[in-house]
Amino acid sequence: xxxxxxxxxxxxxxxxxxxxxxxxxxxxxxxxxxxxxxxxxxxxxxxxxxxxxxxxxxxxxxxxxxxxxxxxxxxxxxxxxxxxxxxxxxxxxxxxxxxxxxxxxxxxxxxxxxxxxxxxxxxxxxxxxxxxxxxxxxxxxxxxxxxxxxxxxxxxxxxxxxxxxxxxxxxxxxxxxxxxxxxxxxxxxxxxxxxxxxxxxxxxxxxxxxxxxxxxxxxxxxxxxxxxxxxxxxxxxxxxxxxxxxxxxxxxxxxx
Ligand code: G3P
Ligand code: MG
Numbered sequence: 001x002x003x004x005x006x007x008x009x010x011x012x013x014x015x016x017x018x019x020x021x022x023x024x025x026x027x028x029x030x031x032x033x034x035x036x037x038x039x040x041x042x043x044x045x046x047x048x049x050x051x052x053x054x055x056x057x058x059x060x061x062x063x064x065x066x067x068x069x070x071x072x073x074x075x076x077x078x079x080x081x082x083x084x085x086x087x088x089x090x091x092x093x094x095x096x097x098x099x100x101x102x103x104x105x106x107x108x109x110x111x112x113x114x115x116x117x118x119x120x121x122x123x124x125x126x127x128x129x130x131x132x133x134x135x136x137x138x139x140x141x142x143x144x145x146x147x148x149x150x151x152x153x154x155x156x157x158x159x160x161x162x163x164x165x166x167x168x169x170x171x172x173x174x175x176x177x178x179x180x181x182x183x184x185x186x187x188x189x190x191x192x193x194x195x196x197x198x199x200x201x202x203x204x205x206x207x208x209x210x211x212x213x214x215x216x217x218x219x220x221x222x223x224x225x226x227x228x229x230x231x232x233x234x235x236x237x238x239x240x241x242x243x244x245x246x247x248x249x250x251x252x253x254x255x256x
Contacts, residue, residue, distance in 0.1 A: 001193040003217050003238075005113060005149055005172055006039075010248050011233035013115060013241045014041040015222050016057060020244035023088035024064060025055045026095045027106060034110045036246040040239060042115040042154075042221075045100055045136075047128060052076035053100035053135050056084070059121040063087070065097065072121065072128065101139060108148045115174065115197075115219075118155040133163045140168055154197050154219075158187065165191060174219065180207040189214045195238060197221060200228070208235050 017029025018036060025043050033041045044057040049072055056079075061067035065082040067074070076099060085095025098107070100116070107114070118136065120129055136153060144150070154174030155161055161173040174195040177184045179202045188194040196211055197219040211218045217238035223229045224244045232240050233248050 001170075002215060003172060003193055003195065005152060007217070007238045008039040008113070010037070010039070010246075011229065011237070011239050012038055012040070012245055012248065013219065013239045014038045015241040015243045016043055017041055018243065018246075020224075023085045023092050023095050025057055025098070026084055026092075027098050027103060028085070028092060028095055030107060030110055030112065034112055038112070038246065040113040040115065042117060042241055043098075044117045044119050045132075046071050046119045046121070047132050047135070048076040048079055049073055050075050051131050051135060052079075052102075053132075053139065054079055055098040055100055055103075057119070059119070070121070072124065101135075101143065104139070104143055108145050111148075113149055114151040116151045116153050117174075117176070118153065118157065118160055120155070120157050120160070129157060129160055130163070133160045133167075137164055137167045140171065152195060154195070161194075162191070178202060180211065180218075185210060185214060185216065188216045195219050197241075200232075200240075205235065208232075208237060212236055 014033035016024035018033040022029035022032040043055050045053050048054050060070050065084045067082040079097050084097045085092030152172045152174050154176050156176040165171055165173055172193050174197045175184050175188050176197045178199045180198045184196055188196050195217045200220045200223050219239050220232055220237055221241035223240040223242050229240050229245050230248050
């Protein structure tokens, strides 16, 4: 099955919402991305200790909230009361960590394409990974609005993606990688309806062509330089994750 989701017409995917303009991974950040004309956003998800899907990047609370400690050790009700905005700018004081289940209607109402990145702290076990996969499966199977496009679900933990695909045969998945190897090309081509989401500094033109030859959409993180974004988009990548860019000059998309 080929990849079904529409690429962003400007080639841009707001990273963690649109992290230069608003606190990352927050509803106000998602709204900011929408207001600046983005069609796609990415955000990160991990589990609280009561197995809620919390939208936050780091495994601990120190950098982006007024709390501290590990996300998976804290109850979602405690996490939801933290301030996740004032570290960024005091005008965002009172912004909270979103809960993907509870905030789903608000997120879907923005009418954006969504990339949910599943995060697993290194020290977590198989039980954590299985629970996280099951929570995502339940969310998409039972709570996703049929009028919204399916999200792209990505992770560096490829077995989680394969578990999700087993349960949801139509689900688009994204293999995150630091380096675009022959292995990831082979796996993405084999499972189908899959992207490769690759770290920008490690990506060569030849690797872009290799992905295109296999009809695998390529998403590139994180690109904050306008000329680099334009070049990648012109070379036909599906999209680039960006904290700051809101426009490209790219006129003719050559998306695989
Ligand atoms: O999903 C692309 C990108 O977000 C991966 O890196 O650390 O920003 O989640 P990170
Ligand atoms: Mg991410």
